[in-house]
Amino acid sequence: MTSKHDAFDTKVRLRRYDRRISRAKAHAREELDSFGWSKHKYYKLDLWPRAPYRTAPRIDYDTVDEDDFIRHFEEPGVPVVIMGATKSWDAAKNWTPEGLLRDFRNEKYKVGETNKGTTVKISMKYFLHYALTSKESQKDDSPLYIFDSRFADKTPTSSSSSSHSRKKRKRSRSTSSHRPRNLRDDYEIPKYFRDDLFALTGEKRRPPYRWIVIGPARSGTGIHLDPLGTSAWNAVLTGHKRWVLFPPTTPPHLIEPRNLPDHEASSWFAHVLPTMYVVDGEGRTLGERLGMIEIVQGPGETVFVPGGWWHVVINLDYTTAITQNFLSFTNLDSVWLRTRDSRPKLARRLLQRIEELATPLSRSTKPKKRGKEGEELHAEFYARCRDKIRALRMVPRVPPSSSSSSSSSSSSSSSGSDESSGSE
Ligand SMILES: O=C(O)CCC(=O)C(=O)O
Ligand SMILES: [Fe+2]
Structure with missing residues (x-):
């Protein structure tokens, strides 16, 4: 300079x-x-x-x-x-x-x-x-x-x-x-x-x-x-x-x-x-x-x-x-498990939002501006995310001490x- x-x-x-x-x-x-x-x-x-x-x-x-x-x-x-x-x-x-x-x-x-x-x-x-x-x-x-x-x-x-x-x-x-x-x-x-x-x-x-x-x-x-x-x-x-x-x-x-x-x-x-x-x-x-x-x-x-x-x-x-x-969608499995085990509140919120979007016909979540086709595509994507998460239900939880901080970067x-x- x-x-x-x-x-x-x-x-x-x-x-x-x-x-x-x-x-x-x-x-x-x-x-x-x-x-x-x-x-x-x-x-x-x-x-x-x-x-x-x-x-x-x-x-x-x-x-x-x-x-x-x-x-x-x-x-x-x-x-x-x-x-x-x-x-x-x-x-x-x-x-x-x-x-x-x-x-x-x-x-x-x-x-x-x-x-x-x-x-x-x-x-x-x-x-x-x-x-x-x-x-x-x-x-x-x-x-x-x-x-x-x-x-x-x-x-x-x-x-x-x-x-x-x-x-x-x-x-x-x-x-x-x-x-x-x-x-x-x-x-x-x-x-x-x-x-x-x-x-x-x-x-x-x-x-x-x-x-x-x-x-x-x-x-x-x-x-x-x-x-x-x-x-x-x-x-x-x-x-x-x-x-x-x-x-x-x-x-x-x-x-x-x-x-x-x-x-x-x-x-x-x-x-x-x-x-x-x-x-x-x-x-x-x-x-x-x-x-x-x-x-x-x-x-x-x-x-x-x-x-x-x-x-x-x-x-x-x-x-x-x-x-x-x-x-x-691609890294959802591994990120979901880590989030579920170390940030349970965040995980619950994420799953709740995904479930809402996977069922667009429910009154509360119906997207306002999206056309019918877009809406379905959208819902289908979130349904796939939801199903991925559901499929992981039986994976045992890792105790918080071993899943949280050991792997984070200086930035993170x-x-x-x-x-x-x-x-x-
Ligand atoms: O640009 C860098 O210093 C690396 C950043 C990085 O790996 C991170 O933020 O996790
Ligand atoms: Fe990094």
Whole structure:
């Protein structure tokens, strides 16, 4: 970022920036003092893959239709990179540092959580200065990372109190076609992922499901499974992410050894990835034996992560992305069982909504605007969902302690408390 975009040209502002970042860091990683943030010197590592690796297939968004996607990737649970799904998105032009600063400079975004689960937030202007201009993020082992599920609640109009940006906004409103916007309107859910049954439980009740993700090199997400067995898509607008994925059957202790210094992605890449390339007596690597897949994802590429796949993700440079988790007809069995066992109230609500929609002739649920045929199609779909759930009735319940948190990601576990802490 050039000084044109930089609000930190005076000593007073710089001091304020320093204070805000130090505070956020102290809260987001309470176990570290200020030197602890760069003690491993991971900035010296070259994290771009240098040797050939087994990767996921790449498909073209315009030529693969929904049915083919389900048949070849979603149903068999095959990770895939989709090229071109973001082509028409406004995010591609609006989520530049300039665009984010113009509209959201004083909005606060989540960068972590305290040990007690309180959300740690920082305003966009400080975060971008940290990520793009400051020297410190270039040395931090695992830099601060915006990972915010509440981005759609933030509107540019509620942002600034500083005269600097008020003036700027006034000027830009009168001279350009700029209008206040919501980041949610800057992207469109790719066609393969539009069925999302959790939507039936209502925006307020459903678990957090979408995140804007912005961070410098070496920020990332430690190895995890996505919450409740949901699948996910993750689209990069700027920069590059390196992914390592393992199939659902992988024994956890092999991919997350106990002696790691922390759960950060950078520690995983520094200490665990090399073990995946050690060749055994039969000339095979552990990564090969486990079915490990690696992806380097660039701008305009969307990664599909099937439910149950372990993954760890590190940003190779300054990266902006959007990611959403979803419950579809295809992953309904496994997500239903996990939801039933760890979020019983949510599961009851979901089943109730599915049952209502499966019987459209009942007076209370008759869709108002849909024609007869659409109505029946619709009902038939929900009836199939209901039947899938009914068929699982005899599957024994798993006690809550073993089904709930062990498998959640940093994003999902932090977002889990999004709901409960009420601090955003
Ligand atoms: O982009 C990333 O850091 C990975 C995100 C992710 O895997 C998640 O949100 O579950
Ligand atoms: Fe994930």
